[in-house]
Amino acid sequence: MQAVIQNLPSCAGVYQYFDSNGKLLYVGKAKNLKNRVKSYWRFNPEFKPNETQSSRIIKMLYEAISLEYIVVETEEDALILENSLIKQLKPKYNILLRDDKTYPYIYIDESAAYPRFEITRKVIKGKHITYYGPFPTGGKALLDALYEVYPLVQKKSCLREGKACLFYQIKKCLAPCESKVTPEAYEEIVIQAKTSIVKRKNLISTLEERMTDLAMQERYEEAASIRDNIGAISSLTISSNIDLANALNLDIFAIQNGDEKGVIVKLFMRDGKIISSAYSYFRHTHIFDENEAYKQALLEFYTIDSPNISKQILTAHTFEDSKQVATTLSDRFGRKIEILTPQRGPKAKLISLAMQNCEELLRKTQNDTVMEQKIADLFDLSVIPYRIETFDNSHLMGAATVGGMVVWDENDWDKNTYRRYTLHERDEYGQMKEMLSRRIENFKEEPAPDLWILDGGQANLNLAKTLLKAANVNLDVIAIAKEKLDAKAYRAKGAAKDMIYTSHGLFELKSNDKRLHWIQRQRDEAHRYAIAYHQNKKRKEDTQISLLNKKGIGKATVKKLIDYFGTFEAIENASQEEIEKVTNKKISNIIKNYNP
Numbered sequence: 001m002q003a004v005i006q007n008l009p010s011c012a013g014v015y016q017y018f019d020s021n022g023k024l025l026y027v028g029k030a031k032n033l034k035n036r037v038k039s040y041w042r043f044n045p046e047f048k049p050n051e052t053q054s055s056r057i058i059k060m061l062y063e064a065i066s067l068e069y070i071v072v073e074t075e076e077d078a079l080i081l082e083n084s085l086i087k088q089l090k091p092k093y094n095i096l097l098r099d100d101k102t103y104p105y106i107y108i109d110e111s112a113a114y115p116r117f118e119i120t121r122k123v124i125k126g127k128h129i130t131y132y133g134p135f136p137t138g139g140k141a142l143l144d145a146l147y148e149v150y151p152l153v154q155k156k157s158c159l160r161e162g163k164a165c166l167f168y169q170i171k172k173c174l175a176p177c178e179s180k181v182t183p184e185a186y187e188e189i190v191i192q193a194k195t196s197i198v199k200r201k202n203l204i205s206t207l208e209e210r211m212t213d214l215a216m217q218e219r220y221e222e223a224a225s226i227r228d229n230i231g232a233i234s235s236l237t238i239s240s241n242i243d244l245a246n247a248l249n250l251d252i253f254a255i256q257n258g259d260e261k262g263v264i265v266k267l268f269m270r271d272g273k274i275i276s277s278a279y280s281y282f283r284h285t286h287i288f289d290e291n292e293a294y295k296q297a298l299l300e301f302y303t304i305d306s307p308n309i310s311k312q313i314l315t316a317h318t319f320e321d322s323k324q325v326a327t328t329l330s331d332r333f334g335r336k337i338e339i340l341t342p343q344r345g346p347k348a349k350l351i352s353l354a355m356q357n358c359e360e361l362l363r364k365t366q367n368d369t370v371m372e373q374k375i376a377d378l379f380d381l382s383v384i385p386y387r388i389e390t391f392d393n394s395h396l397m398g399a400a401t402v403g404g405m406v407v408w409d410e411n412d413w414d415k416n417t418y419r420r421y422t423l424h425e426r427d428e429y430g431q432m433k434e435m436l437s438r439r440i441e442n443f444k445e446e447p448a449p450d451l452w453i454l455d456g457g458q459a460n461l462n463l464a465k466t467l468l469k470a471a472n473v474n475l476d477v478i479a480i481a482k483e484k485l486d487a488k489a490y491r492a493k494g495a496a497k498d499m500i501y502t503s504h505g506l507f508e509l510k511s512n513d514k515r516l517h518w519i520q521r522q523r524d525e526a527h528r529y530a531i532a533y534h535q536n537k538k539r540k541e542d543t544q545i546s547l548l549n550k551k552g553i554g555k556a557t558v559k560k561l562i563d564y565f566g567t568f569e570a571i572e573n574a575s576q577e578e579i580e581k582v583t584n585k586k587i588s589n590i591i592k593n594y595n596p
Contacts, residue, residue, distance in 0.1 A: 040061060436464055
């Protein structure tokens, strides 16, 4: 490694440190690779880590035995590549914030005579587009409230119909489709609605009146829906008495590290008013680095499709790469973007407000992940598994072969990130390989978790470790094999002594061990999710087989077609000539003319 370091090129690039097992320890970027990497080390009288580095970096350097690097054209390219590799490969000593959500905006295209408000998460083409937001939560509730309070065009299809509909009869629309309202009068309504997006007090008052009226009429479900919308809209804003003389647009980021959790708070100010806010937690605070955290948070938040970007971004702390991040964002959006950390005045008060919210959010959190700590200690995991993905596959004699991935995140199921897989391999080992390979390919979009749990034994564990090693991804893996009694696999919690396979050996926990129950719960949820998908798919395939049988195609022919093409979708998409390779022309004609 010393020879590699001494012969590094003097250009921009990304460097990677690896340990004795070939696991990726750390990813960094440099304007000058030679100078940057050399700064980590002392070469005389012996080659050793530079004591002036942080304790985190010194610990990493003592574990490192090899170094690889990638040369790029510019420092901005290095910054983007570094961020992408951290997200994809999950190095041991780089913090991963998992804060890459895209937030929705409300927009209106005023080139239309009777424009509508819509929701978007990306830039909409047009010269007369106005954006409001972002709205991390409550954006849909705010949009619904606009259509509840103001007689706007309720549906896209309304104007095309050319005839007044039910919305006109119930006084939620003025029927511009029949020219019952002029564009000028409609514009006045749009202006009022625009004002309500930013100044929401009157909007909420009107909604409260509607809710009360509905409750008096015993229309409780409708009243409850409006009540929920009021709560969502009210939660959008952090109250503030800060008064800015100018109608500024600002995005404010504050990151605070705690003992067990860290938190990111974002405030969004438009026209001098804080219109929305958001926060998210992160773990593994022992490797926290302020520069890395801000750099990653900003690059992940401001994607190329982000609309309504503020020209000024305020951060609660100065960080080393702020100028470079500002340059990268300016290039990304084609206009100058500044990153500032004000020390006095109203902007500094906004920073203080964001930090107060960081401290309050950290104060409210409690250690509710005791079990995850116990699991990490028991299996000697490299990190505490706050986010876990569990995999299982399901089929019936090779039919309707599917896989399922469930996600446990911060002591709860994250059902929005569950994934289903249609699998094509015939054997269970091949099916698991197909499913895990597809998940690894998606690490660029959805970063790796802290732990994988696989339904299966040593073979599946070895398979996962091989695939992860080939992809240079740091990720702990365990596998749980169902104990079979009387030729049956009992999944009930605590009813069987399931065997747990890990990198450190085989574990057989007592049936009343809560750690075993926790792992079984993960496995059982994955099994439930996979088998539900299998049953739905099997029911659909059985219906298709039955219909084909009625058309005169026998079960043996259907099986031959499925064996060759894999799925009914593939059969449907195949050409008549391809189908005739498997069967005869008469049957291929039936299939191509078949409409279930």
